[in-house]
Amino acid sequence: MKSALFVSSAKETAPALLGSELHVTASDGHRTGGIIVETEAYDQTDEASHSYRGRTKRTGPMFAAPGTVYVYLTYGMHLCMNLSVGDEDFGAAVLLRAIEPTVGIETMWQRRFGRPIPVDYSQKQLSQLTNGPAKLTQALGITLDDNYIVVNENTRITVAPPDKKPDTLRIVQTPRIGISKAVDKPWRWYVADNAWVSRR
DNA sequence: CCATGGATTGTCT
DNA sequence: GACAATCCATGGA
Numbered sequence: 653m654k655s656a657l658f659v660s661s662a663k664e665t666a667p668a669l670l671g672s673e674l675h676v677t678a679s680d681g682h683r684t685g686g687i688i689v690e691t692e693a694y695d696q697t698d699e700a701s702h703s704y705r706g707r708t709k710r711t712g713p714m715f716a717a718p719g720t721v722y723v724y725l726t727y728g729m730h731l732c733m734n735l736s737v738g739d740e741d742f743g744a745a746v747l748l749r750a751i752e753p754t755v756g757i758e759t760m761w762q763r764r765f766g767r768p769i770p771v772d773y774s775q776k777q778l779s780q781l782t783n784g785p786a787k788l789t790q791a792l793g794i795t796l797d798d799n800y801i802v803v804n805e806n807t808r809i810t811v812a813p814p815d816k817k818p819d820t821l822r823i824v825q826t827p828r829i830g831i832s833k834a835v836d837k838p839w840r841w842y843v844a845d846n847a848w849v850s851r852r
Numbered sequence: 853c854c855a856t857g858g859a860t861t862g863t864c865t
Numbered sequence: 866g867a868c869a870a871t872c873c874a875t876g877g878a
Contacts (some may be wrong), residue, residue: 726870727872773870
């Protein structure tokens with residue numbers, strides 16, 4: 653069934669996604685995932701957005717149907733994952749910057765650190781599993797082949813709102829991270845006091 | 853604690 | 866040919 657999660661603008665959807673569960677199922681059956689705790693909004697009116705200069709081969713997914721996955725390579729080696737939002741043919745997406753791991757932590761640990769999870773791992777190590785946009789793609793096993801996947805459409809990627817949105821979910825809004833244009837726009841949101849937020 | 857620089861390659865100017 | 870929606874290691878305070 654079609655989700656209403658992604659039909660709004662990026663600026664509305666980005667904070668609304670906080671608290672939702674993101675799950676990915678690998679071809680070998682391993683399931684991984686966690687709670688979305690940090691997001692950023694981008695759209696084609698925004699100088700910092702990949703879609704600002706129109707549709708290209710790379711940014712096509714940003715102009716696709718709501719809920720379409722957009723994965724891109726950055727700094728020559730890292731992948732970042734977005735969810736396309738809003739009308740088709742309007743280039744907008746929400747960047748997923750951090751999740752709180754809940755499912756398949758052993759699998760994510762192996763992917764991130766290249767070895768099995770130790771019995772005596774620290775809370776700090778655990779927080780570094782998925783506290784950044786490229787870290788969570790590595791942990792979840794996201795690749796460029798995931799481009800154009802539509803979530804919640806019998807695909808390997810699902811996004812589900814929490815059963816009940818806790819009233820205690822405090823959300824902080826700040827400028828975005830790692831960009832050089834439109835640095836003043838406050839289009840980043842994260843869950844207050846969550847250990848997996850990439851930066852305060 | 854904070855600052856800096858290297859890795860590595862597709863994309864767009 | 867510049868540079869990027871990042872991460873990690875290192876070195877100094």
